[in-house]
Amino acid sequence: MYHEHYGLVRSPFEMTPDPGFLVLGDTHREGLATLVYAVRSRKGFVLLTGEVGTGKTTLLHALLAQLDRETASAFIFNPRLGPLDFFHMVFEEFGIEERCTTKAEYLLALNRFLIGRLERDLPTLLIVDEAQNLSPEMLEEIRLLSNLETPTSKLLQIMLVGQPELAEMLARPELRQLRQRIVLRHRLRAFTEREMAHYVDERLRLAGYTGKALFDNSALRELFGVTSGVPRLINVVCDGALLLGYGRDRVTLDAAAIREVARDLELGEAPRAGRPAEAGAPRRGFFAWLRRAPGGS
Numbered sequence: 001m002y003h004e005h006y007g008l009v010r011s012p013f014e015m016t017p018d019p020g021f022l023v024l025g026d027t028h029r030e031g032l033a034t035l036v037y038a039v040r041s042r043k044g045f046v047l048l049t050g051e052v053g054t055g056k057t058t059l060l061h062a063l064l065a066q067l068d069r070e071t072a073s074a075f076i077f078n079p080r081l082g083p084l085d086f087f088h089m090v091f092e093e094f095g096i097e098e099r100c101t102t103k104a105e106y107l108l109a110l111n112r113f114l115i116g117r118l119e120r121d122l123p124t125l126l127i128v129d130e131a132q133n134l135s136p137e138m139l140e141e142i143r144l145l146s147n148l149e150t151p152t153s154k155l156l157q158i159m160l161v162g163q164p165e166l167a168e169m170l171a172r173p174e175l176r177q178l179r180q181r182i183v184l185r186h187r188l189r190a191f192t193e194r195e196m197a198h199y200v201d202e203r204l205r206l207a208g209y210t211g212k213a214l215f216d217n218s219a220l221r222e223l224f225g226v227t228s229g230v231p232r233l234i235n236v237v238c239d240g241a242l243l244l245g246y247g248r249d250r251v252t253l254d255a256a257a258i259r260e261v262a263r264d265l266e267l268g269e270a271p272r273a274g275r276p277a278e279a280g281a282p283r284r285g286f287f288a289w290l291r292r293a294p295g296g297s
């Protein structure tokens with residue numbers, strides 16, 4: 001909708017985890033290096049945690065893009081499953097065509113599959129996203145998968161990914177056996193203000209923008225205030241601000257534009273120097289304008 005207005009060839013702040021738009025902060029760079037090392041070194045259990053919107057899923061897609069084609073990977077993104085449904089999804093992801101009806105049959109078939117890959121020196125990776133939603137019983141089932149090994153090698157690399165609650169779950173006494181098998185951990189944090197500014201500039205550049213800064217310094221300060229450097233929120237607010245600028249024929253976006261979009265999105269507002277946040281401040285209705293705009297719903 002606003003591409004031509006800003007000279008963009010594509011949307012710079014899409015919510016999809018596109019590796020072509022990967023912009024790493026220090027914590028993401030360290031996290032990606034940790035994950036790649038864990039898989040290539042066949043370290044067994046790895047734990048990746050981070051708050052909502054900090055880029056865990058994006059980092060996983062970046063990891064998969066860096067692995068060679070010989071690495072078989074299963075990406076389980078809906079862990080609210082019983083054991084048989086979980087194994088069924090794992091088999092679908094790995095392309096294992098054996099039909100199984102019991103857990104014992106699934107385990108035997110999976111072991112044969114993994115042994116065959118080990119004989120060809122091929123790595124196999126299981127990623128469980130949103131793992132904080134797993135029950136303790138399912139976490140124990142996943143731990144038992146790490147028993148699939150030879151005297152010299154783990155047959156399956158397992159990556160548990162989730163919100164900080166996952167680490168709290170693993171601290172429970174009944175899960176100590178699983179906790180002790182985790183050999184590498186990384187916790188993602190949000191961007192610093194400097195990293196956020198770089199992220200915004202890079203996403204615009206990757207989308208084809210070549211002009212002067214679209215977001216002035218006051219806009220970037222406000223953006224950090226309302227998003228706390230969380231990448232998902234940065235994307236949402238920046239996309240809304242670009243649409244606002246297009247609707248009002250602006251070529252530069254300031255703090256007021258960020259505040260207006262943040263209010264409409266019901267995000268927290270950054271304190272402004274010299275004056276407190278305004279209680280009950282009137283809203284100018286950015287999304288009300290959007291509904292009236294050509295092509296709006």
